[in-house]
Structure formats: C-alpha cells, structure tokens
Amino acid sequence: MANPSAASHRTRRAEIAGGGFAGLTAAIALRQNGWDVRLHEKSPELRAFGAGIYLWHNGLRVLEGVGALEDVLKGSHTPPTYETWMHNKSVSRETFNGLPWRVMTRQHLHNALVNRARAVGVELRVDSEAVAADPAGRLTLHTGEVLEADLIVGADGVGSKVRDSIGFQQDRWISTDGIIRLIVPRMKQQLGDGEWDNTIDMWNFSPRVQRILYSPCNANELYLGLMAPAADPRGSRVPLDLEVWVEMFPFLEPCLVEAAKLQTARYDKYETTKLDSWTRGKVALLGDAAHAMCPALGQGAGCAMVNALSLAQDVEATSSVEDALDAWEKRIRPITDRCQAISGQYAANRSLSKGNMFTPEALEAACYDPLRRIPSWPQ
Ligand code: FAD
Ligand code: 5PR
Incomplete structure (x- = not known):
C-alpha cells in the first residue's frame, strides 16, 4: 500500500x-x-x-x-x-x-x-x-x-x-494490599555485610503481613516498596511507622530511618x-x-x-x-x-x-x- x-x-x-x-x-x-x-x-x-x-x-x-x-x-x-526471602531466609x-x-x-x-x-x-x-x-x-x-x-x-x-x-x-477493581514507595540513599556501608546490590523481595507473614521489595537503582539511590494490607493501620501509615518496620526488618534500619524522614510518602492500593x-x-x-x-x-x-x-x-x-x-x-x-x-x-x-x-x-x-x-x- x-x-x-x-x-x-x-x-x-x-x-x-x-x-x-x-x-x-x-x-x-x-x-x-x-x-x-x-x-x-x-x-x-x-x-x-x-x-x-x-x-x-x-x-x-x-x-x-x-x-x-x-x-x-x-x-x-x-x-x-x-532474590526472594521468606521470614529472612x-x-x-x-x-x-x-x-x-x-x-x-x-x-x-x-x-x-x-x-x-x-x-x-x-x-x-x-x-x-x-x-x-x-x-x-x-x-x-x-x-x-x-x-x-x-x-x-x-x-x-x-x-x-x-x-x-x-x-x-x-x-x-482495587487490591486489599497496598504499598509505600520511596527512594532513599543506598547506605551500603551502614548495612554491613550482605549482597546489597541484589534485588531482595523480603516477605514476612507473621506476626503481621509485611513485605519490603529492596531494589538498588544505582550507586546512590535505593527504591523501597513497603507493602502491608490496607487493613493494617500501622503498616499502611505514612509517614512511615518506623518502629513497626524496624521490628520486622532490623537489618534495614539505616535505610528505614531515612525512609521515615520522608513527609511526602503515600500509601497506594493497586488499581486494575x-x-x-x-x-x-x-x-x-x-x-x-x-x-x-x-x-x-x-x-x-x-x-x-x-x-x-x-x-x-x-x-x-x-x-x-x-x-x-x-x-x-x-x-x-x-x-x-x-x-x-x-x-x-x-x-x-x-x-x-x-x-x-x-x-x-x-x-x-x-x-x-x-x-x-x-x-x-x-x-
Ligand atoms: P501515568 O504514569 O499515570 O501518566 C499519566 C500522565 O498523564 C501523568 O503525567 C498525568 O499527570 C497526566 N494526565 C492525567 N490526566 C490528564 C489529562 N486529563 N490531560 C493531560 N494530562 C493528564 N510498571 C513497570 O513497568 N515496572 C514496574 O516496576 C512497575 N512498578 C509499579 C509499582 C506500583 C506500586 C504501581 C502502582 C505500578 C507499577 N508499575 C510498574 C506500573 C506503572 O507505574 C504504570 O503502568 C505506568 O506508569 C503507566 O504509565 P502511563 O503513562 O500510562 O500513566
Ligand atoms: N514487582 C515490582 C514492584 O514494583 C512491585 C511488586 C512486584 C517490580 C510493587 O512495587 O508485587 O507489588 C509487587
């Protein structure tokens, strides 16, 4: 044609x-x-x-x-x-x-x-x-x-x-789980030993359902997706409820402290x-x-x-x-x-x-x- x-x-x-x-x-x-x-x-x-x-x-x-x-x-x-982890394994x-x-x-x-x-x-x-x-x-x-x-x-x-x-x-339709998405500094030195250049999808089902998708973007920036059911008031709170996240993911504390400083954080549910x-x-x-x-x-x-x-x-x-x-x-x-x-x-x-x-x-x-x-x- x-x-x-x-x-x-x-x-x-x-x-x-x-x-x-x-x-x-x-x-x-x-x-x-x-x-x-x-x-x-x-x-x-x-x-x-x-x-x-x-x-x-x-x-x-x-x-x-x-x-x-x-x-x-x-x-x-x-x-x-x-990597995928379940209860830190x-x-x-x-x-x-x-x-x-x-x-x-x-x-x-x-x-x-x-x-x-x-x-x-x-x-x-x-x-x-x-x-x-x-x-x-x-x-x-x-x-x-x-x-x-x-x-x-x-x-x-x-x-x-x-x-x-x-x-x-x-x-x-809209999901029952949602996510807080943030960019924080890598803090690689503070995290200590570990394969911190990997993506790590960290799941926890008890005592509460909480998940962090840990995703390095480059040498300086880290993408964190913090997931919790919308029905969980502490897991879905913004700015971050530092205590509830550090309790579950203590090894990420340096990054979570940075995340909790971000006042503009939002909790979003997934839409289809x-x-x-x-x-x-x-x-x-x-x-x-x-x-x-x-x-x-x-x-x-x-x-x-x-x-x-x-x-x-x-x-x-x-x-x-x-x-x-x-x-x-x-x-x-x-x-x-x-x-x-x-x-x-x-x-x-x-x-x-x-x-x-x-x-x-x-x-x-x-x-x-x-x-x-x-x-x-x-x-
Ligand atoms: P949008 O990004 O929503 O862009 C629409 C644009 O149009 C905006 O700039 C808006 O301001 C503008 N706009 C709105 N209304 C009007 C109007 N009436 N007139 C003019 N302008 C208007 N996708 C991936 O591929 N990889 C991922 O890792 C990934 N992760 C995700 C994680 C989460 C938690 C979620 C919720 C989504 C994720 N997605 C991912 C999906 C991805 O974010 C979206 O599919 C993508 O951003 C859609 O792009 P878009 O351009 O269609 O829409
Ligand atoms: N994969 C990616 C992602 O951004 C999300 C999920 C899985 C890359 C949400 O942030 O399962 O929610 C997911």
Whole structure:
C-alpha cells in the first residue's frame, strides 16, 4: 500500500493526552515516523510520580527503538540476582536465563524520555489538561480549545478523561494490599555485610503481613516498596511507622530511618482496569488508561511502552487510522491481557512469596521484542 502521508501530501498530526511513560513513548515513536506530534500534560511540569521502576527486555527494546536506551542505561542498575526471602531466609535466586532487566528511579526514565521527545521535535505543552475526545479525531482541552488530528492518544493514566468522555465499558477493581514507595540513599556501608546490590523481595507473614521489595537503582539511590494490607493501620501509615518496620526488618534500619524522614510518602492500593476495547474511531488508549495492572510482574509501564511503539508501527502500515487501530489492538493486546491476569493472580495470592515465580508464562511480556515483533528470549 502507498505511504499514506505521501499519498495525501500532508504530514499527519497526533494529539496526545498525558506525559507519562506511555504518552512520551508514543510521541517519540510517531514523531520519528514523520508525524507532527503535540503532547498535553495537565501538570505544570513534566515529572514522574512514584519512586523506582523495573524495566525488562521488552521495555528496554522500546527504549532502543525510540533512541533513549543509552541515556537510561547510564545511572541505572541490573542487580546480579533477584532474590526472594521468606521470614529472612532465602527461598530463591533468579537470573532469568540472561533475560535483560534493569532497575532505575522513575525520574531517571522520565528525564531520558522527555529529553528524547524534545530532541526529535515533539511539541510539549504543560498546564494543558485534556477533558474530552471525539472518535472523529478531536481533543478538547480544559480551556475549551478543540484540536483536530488524524490520531488522538489517551495516555492520561488510570483516571483517564479521554477514556471516560467516550464511554468504554470497563471493569475496575482495587487490591486489599497496598504499598509505600520511596527512594532513599543506598547506605551500603551502614548495612554491613550482605549482597546489597541484589534485588531482595523480603516477605514476612507473621506476626503481621509485611513485605519490603529492596531494589538498588544505582550507586546512590535505593527504591523501597513497603507493602502491608490496607487493613493494617500501622503498616499502611505514612509517614512511615518506623518502629513497626524496624521490628520486622532490623537489618534495614539505616535505610528505614531515612525512609521515615520522608513527609511526602503515600500509601497506594493497586488499581486494575479492563476495557472492552482500547480504541474508538481515531482515538487510541494507552498505558494505565487502557490496562492498569497490579505490579507483581513489574510490567505496567513495560507493556504500555511496547503498545505505544507498536501503535506507531501499525499506523504506518495502513492508510486508514481507524483500521490501523483495530489491527493494532488485535495484534498486541493479548500479551498485555495475559500479563495483567497473571499479575492480578500473583498479587491476590501473594504468590511471589514462594520464590521462583518468574515462570515462562509470567515472563511472556518481558520476552517480547517489539522491534522484531516476536517473542525473542531465550534467543
Ligand atoms: P501515568 O504514569 O499515570 O501518566 C499519566 C500522565 O498523564 C501523568 O503525567 C498525568 O499527570 C497526566 N494526565 C492525567 N490526566 C490528564 C489529562 N486529563 N490531560 C493531560 N494530562 C493528564 N510498571 C513497570 O513497568 N515496572 C514496574 O516496576 C512497575 N512498578 C509499579 C509499582 C506500583 C506500586 C504501581 C502502582 C505500578 C507499577 N508499575 C510498574 C506500573 C506503572 O507505574 C504504570 O503502568 C505506568 O506508569 C503507566 O504509565 P502511563 O503513562 O500510562 O500513566
Ligand atoms: N514487582 C515490582 C514492584 O514494583 C512491585 C511488586 C512486584 C517490580 C510493587 O512495587 O508485587 O507489588 C509487587
């Protein structure tokens, strides 16, 4: 089929709502394919929320595709081993057959994507909230301005206004466990002997259910995820209830003391959203707007980024954006659906506490290669 933009002698335009990992990835990928792209972020500045993040082979391949991998690799870390402990005893040490994975701060990943978006010429607008979208190809902003485009992307997170203005059928649910996520200094010397460069998923079921996911991001920064049931007032308290955490994890005291100083700490429950469809006419939903998932497999952003890059690939293949979006959802969605289902089961059953839970099924999304469009690991 003829190149659609060449056939119409007109550069195609995309309006994107949301400057998170999904929106930024889509913006760069479309722009690299010659689209005019404007991205709208409702906040007054472009920044990441949350603390740390895991990316696996799939997300790292997206970064390669959008020209941001080198920047992300500098200042991030691949732990030698992904350990799981139960009651302070090691139950598994996983290395995933050499599958690439990486831990970093969210700000680090976000900075790399924003820099790349600027470098390729994406127009970035802050203080620009999308309030509605029209499947015919219109995005309405909070100012009342209506923008027309060949493609509208709703990457505006779990509370998506783009999605809700159109009215997709959706199932939503919220977990009973939640998490306090923080970045603290590594304190490696103070921690003393131990394999403190590893990821260590530390589970305790008694006397209370409390878990810490210990994740070094680089030489200076440590991502801590402190998990407790929402029904536990002390485990879910913010700022941190230092006593209750040090009692359970005494060997992490130097880091926990730092964590307790953070007044802005939040306790978040996991949200899951499942839609009947990710597209309507010229509107596509990406990331948490389409498929918020439990974080057990560390794949919400990874799947979002794969889907964003794949969207940019698929609108190149067909002259009708509507047809391309249908084909895109059919092609790429099943991997995300399966990942979301396993993540949900693992979270509900606290399955990761058993160790060795990164089975081939659980790693399906991670093994996908969005550039070659095949599952490519093990090679
Ligand atoms: P968001 O990150 O929510 O970005 C949406 C953006 O849109 C924000 O900047 C927001 O300000 C803006 N916005 C909102 N509304 C509007 C509007 N109306 N108009 C304009 N802008 C708007 N994923 C991983 O891959 N690896 C992990 O290790 C991992 N760990 C996680 C741990 C926890 C505890 C949780 C809860 C999630 C985790 N995830 C992880 C999932 C990941 O955080 C999300 O899937 C990902 O951030 C979604 O990106 P997004 O761009 O779709 O949405
Ligand atoms: N894995 C990762 C993660 O960030 C979380 C979980 C598992 C990478 C939450 O922080 O099980 O909750 C989890």
